[in-house]
Amino acid sequence: MSGLVKSSFSLLKRSIFSTSVRAIVTTKQLHVKEIREQTVGSTLVVEGVPVPSPRKDYLVRAENLVPVPEPLVKSEQPPCYMCALGLEVKHTDVLILSQFVRSDGCMLPRRITGLCRRQQKKIGKMVTMAQKAGLMINLTPKNCAKDPKKRYQHKKFNTYFDESTIFMKRIPKPWEKFRR
Amino acid sequence: MSAFKRVQQWATFARTWHVFDCKWQDPYESAFIIKKYLMGLHKPIYHPMNDCGDVVVCINSRDIALRGDEWRKRAYFHHTGYPGGATWTLAWELHNKDPTMIIRKAVYRAMKGNLQRRHTMERLFIYPGEDVPDDIMQNVTNQIRQWRLVPTRLDHIPEEEVKKFPKIMEYPEDYVLK
Ligand SMILES: [Zn+2]
Numbered sequence: 001m002s003g004l005v006k007s008s009f010s011l012l013k014r015s016i017f018s019t020s021v022r023a024i025v026t027t028k029q030l031h032v033k034e035i036r037e038q039t040v041g042s043t044l045v046v047e048g049v050p051v052p053s054p055r056k057d058y059l060v061r062a063e064n065l066v067p068v069p070e071p072l073v074k075s076e077q078p079p080c081y082m083c084a085l086g087l088e089v090k091h092t093d094v095l096i097l098s099q100f101v102r103s104d105g106c107m108l109p110r111r112i113t114g115l116c117r118r119q120q121k122k123i124g125k126m127v128t129m130a131q132k133a134g135l136m137i138n139l140t141p142k143n144c145a146k147d148p149k150k151r152y153q154h155k156k157f158n159t160y161f162d163e164s165t166i167f168m169k170r171i172p173k174p175w176e177k178f179r180r
Numbered sequence: 181m182s183a184f185k186r187v188q189q190w191a192t193f194a195r196t197w198h199v200f201d202c203k204w205q206d207p208y209e210s211a212f213i214i215k216k217y218l219m220g221l222h223k224p225i226y227h228p229m230n231d232c233g234d235v236v237v238c239i240n241s242r243d244i245a246l247r248g249d250e251w252r253k254r255a256y257f258h259h260t261g262y263p264g265g266a267t268w269t270l271a272w273e274l275h276n277k278d279p280t281m282i283i284r285k286a287v288y289r290a291m292k293g294n295l296q297r298r299h300t301m302e303r304l305f306i307y308p309g310e311d312v313p314d315d316i317m318q319n320v321t322n323q324i325r326q327w328r329l330v331p332t333r334l335d336h337i338p339e340e341e342v343k344k345f346p347k348i349m350e351y352p353e354d355y356v357l358k
Contacts, residue, residue, distance in 0.1 A: 032351045048356070055347040082348065092331035095342060099349045102358050113349055133245075138335035146335075154252045154272035158204055158245035160328070165248070 055099075060085070080116040082123070089122075091129035091161050094136050105131055105139035122166055129161040192225060195303075196234045197319040202283060203240040204330045206247060211286040213327060214238070218300050219291065228296070235303045237320060242279040242308040246271060256285070280306040 033048040062069055062084035069086040078084075089096055100108055100123050107124045115123065130136050132155075134148025149156055165171050181189075198217050202210065216222050220232035246254070254271040274281055283306055291297050305316060334342070351357070 032353070032355050032357050035356055048354075050353070053351055054343075055350055058344065058347045059350055060346045060348055085348065087348075092329070094332070094334040095337070095345045096348060098334055098342070099347055104358075108349075112352055112355060114352070133331070134333070135331055136334045154270070157251055157272055157275060158243055159251065160204065160206070160245045160247055160331075162247060171248070 062086070080114070080119060082115055082119045089126065090163055091126040091133065092135065094130055097123065097127050097130050098136055098139060101127055101136070101139055103139060104141045105136060125166045126163065129163075133159050133161065193232065196322055197237065197316075198234055198322045198324050199237045199239060199320045200324040201240055201326060202238050203243040203326075204245045205327050207244050207283045207286040208290075210327045211283070211290040213324060214287050214304070215290045217324060218287070218303055233300055233303060235319070236305070236324070237312060237316060238280075238283055238304070238306040239310055239312060240308075241283050241306050242275075244275075244283060251275075279308040 032051060032053050034051045036047055036049055038045045038047075061081060069084070087096075091097070100113055102108060105127075107127050110117075110120045113120060113123075127136075131140070134151075137144070137146055137148055140146065145151075148158075200210070200214060214236050217234050217236050220226050220230070220234060223232055225232055251272040252270055255268040256271065256274050257266070257268055259266045269277075271282060284301075284304070287304060288297070288301055291300065305312075
């Protein structure tokens, strides 16, 4: 009974928040919408026009590759598209990380990226690292000076990060590696 | 001694000059690399009593990179000797005052403290930028490999290359581009 109630709730939720569903669509897939505003006479017409995605021709998926790469983490569930590729992404790989951000450098939410929980966390942290290191300075809000050397106090100097600290609960102090 | 042996003797004991580019390098990690060349540990003829260390010229020391939050967490201690003369300077404050000091202190600390250390340090030249005096640069014959790759900024990559790079993430079908 409780399962039935839960499933009916989720159906209701899906009908309201339609962006979270990516399963079945009747319209042509891989389109993004563009908002256009026109003035016809004295009325303002705002319409969302589907336009072809700029990324369509350059898209890489693990199932289309020969040979199919090994996923990074082995599990019973099918891996998400990022895990299936088996890439080891670093925070300096700005060409990959810039695909997951908006034009103001903000990380996209999970309902848009479609990543699994772990990858969303990992990529979100690496986007933060790349922004702090000033590697994606052109993807920042408008009031930014667009030059990492003009930042305030310690932020104007170069910084690099260690990706192995992403899932650590507590980052060990430098002297702790000598402790037995 | 034959002519060949004489030249081999010169070549063995001659000082080599190395250049090390500190751009985006961790000073504490690269200190162990620089130390090896300064003391001559990379040579098969090494011995502590054998004066076989090389000369290292560090350039771009203003562009060193520290890990994580070390710029504001690492403090440098100094005591003038007078009561109340202790000061703790943060790494970014020290780097503001003297952009060569962090790398010099890191190399000094990487070596064992003995009477030779001060003389070995005299063979280390550090320059904050790329302008090195000609009388030093003309001796350089070797470049030391950097500890980590220098990252490229996204706005320094040509726009065409960014557009043509293989894409992993695809927008959902009703996403409004921002
Ligand atoms: Zn995944």
